[in-house]
Amino acid sequence: MATGKPVITEAEEEYLQTLFWLFEAGLPMTAANVARAMQLSAPTVSEMIGRLVRDGYISRDADRTISFTDSGRADAERIVSRHRMIERFLTDVVGVPWDDVHEEAEHLEHAMTPRFEAYVIASVGDALTCPHGHPIKVGERIDGVPLADCDLGAEVKILRLENEAEDLLHYLKHNGIEPGLDGEIAAKDAETITVRSAAGDSVVTISVAETVSVIADPSPPPRIALPEQLVLGQHRYGR
Ligand SMILES: [Zn+2]
Structure with a gap:
């Protein structure tokens, strides 16, 4: 039988991206803000938050504030960074207009093999930001x-x-x-x-x-x- 964390699901990746976005924007990481941002119902979000806690990505305080675990934070950073890199690739190499690229990247990122990801990195690996100005190397965000x-x-x-x-x-x-x-x-x-x-x-x-x-x-x-x-x-x- 396999040990350790189960393989991350697409839905979990989406939630981690949303949580990381709240974190970067300095907004409270709460289920209510996740529900608002993803336009999902409170029960739906609450169930998934419970699953993320169980799978070790996040923890929740007594006041319901969410924090990343160390490994959950690393996973979130990797997912967010990859999303931004794909956006850059689709805009610069494929020619997708920057106002269409976010949704396209959402689909592609879940279908990409590690080998294809390596090609993406090789082609736009020097880019600093996604086409919307978000740093690919997360943590290097310029204050505005x-x-x-x-x-x-x-x-x-x-x-x-x-x-x-x-x-x-x-x-x-x-x-x-x-x-x-x-x-x-x-x-x-x-x-x-x-x-x-x-x-x-x-x-x-x-x-x-x-x-x-x-x-x-x-x-x-x-x-x-x-x-x-x-x-x-x-x-x-x-x-
Ligand atoms: Zn972007």
Whole structure:
């Protein structure tokens, strides 16, 4: 009979990715936030959280806060890193647009053999981030501030799209916001914010701008994303 942990299932991998995303964003790792982020019911999430505890990936405090075990954290980092690498591969090598790539990577990552993964690493192994600005080597995340917090006249560089829900990525791409873009805040009111760059004016709603991390000068104070921003997308949020 086999010993040790059972082989990780696809569903467990999805949950570990979500938990790691909460962890990276500085949001509380709770079943409620997982349910919100994955748009699943509380009983469904609670059952899977129980399974992850039983299989040794996470533990839960008396106050229900979730933490990774050491090996669970290593597993989560490996899964997240591989997801971002596949996204980079699909964008740079295959030519999948960056606003479609997250969902494609979700499917591919569960079907990939170790041999194919080695080819992926060989082709995009030098890349630092996924096409949405998230570090492939997790832990090397540059701190940013929400675009929504930036003042009129501030110079900004788009660092990261925190929420990878496909409809949200389509909206951002359509409106000209993408990682690496340099610009200046040219207008801002209660509803929208405008980034002016060499490519023109990009106007997005303030609620979407909550999900875009930038480096700004002058910079507003650092702030953790709002939990409501987890659920902007129709589909699952992404990471
Ligand atoms: Zn990504």
